[in-house]
Amino acid sequence: MSEPVSALNKAGFDGIAHVQEIGLQGMITLRGNLAAKDLKAAASAVAGVAMPGVNEANCEGERGLCWMSPDELLVLCPYDVVQANTAQLQQALTGTHALAVNVSDARAVFRVSGPVAREVMAKLCPVDLSPAAFSPGMFRRTRMAQVPAAFWMVDEQTFQIVCFRSVAQYVFDLLSVAAQPGSAVNLF
């Protein structure tokens, strides 16, 4: 079997914030009735965290659950167990109207970290990223310049961003430009 590689092979950029493609991350799209007991139980069993509320992400290390839409969850897990976890989800949801698909290789994942990480993101997204409005634990799907993206905060100074793999270079370039040395706005 061929060796899996991430979109940009862990490319990094240092400016007013550090931009890093974090490499391979297991991601499973889970669609179904998020209020259903068996779906909640199956998702929590695989991710090892509790169900997130609306617009929230529950993440611990490489594992987590993110609320994508009223009928969609993003299940995060280490890349090497993603196939096993997808099968486990499908097994647990047999007979229910639900769908679990391994989308790890269709996505790229970035981290933006540093004291002005909020600014770097705020330059690109039509989202209120002030500390009062967006904090760790929250999750947001939005637009970064011209492409769809989703992000959450790992801690007070770190964003984790998920985008489509086909636009990984574009997103990396966007983040690098937004993090150019000397471009701090000092808004937050």
Add this chain to the structure above:
Amino acid sequence: MLTLQCPYCGVAADETELSAGGEAHLKRFGPGSSEEEFHDYLFTRENPRGVHFERWRHSHGCGKWFHAARDTQTLEVFGTYKAQTTEPPKDIRDAITAKRPGWTWRDVA
């Protein structure tokens, strides 16, 4: 710039995060309808200066379709509501009446 609150995920979404879906509450005329009905269904649209009802999709967010009631002249948004309805809900109509007494839109008032 328009900011609409998505009734599904609650996000205050910027216009650029949304896709416009045209006039709301159209009744579909398909096979079996008269040519005139089909023509009107395809081509005839409201074009009001003032209160208007539109469909929007939170395309860069949760992906859901919803409805918005707004004023095309002032860009004021009266409210947004879920797509699972064939007419504007009463609370939205009341909110418009409070600000635009005597408004009408198609056969809604």
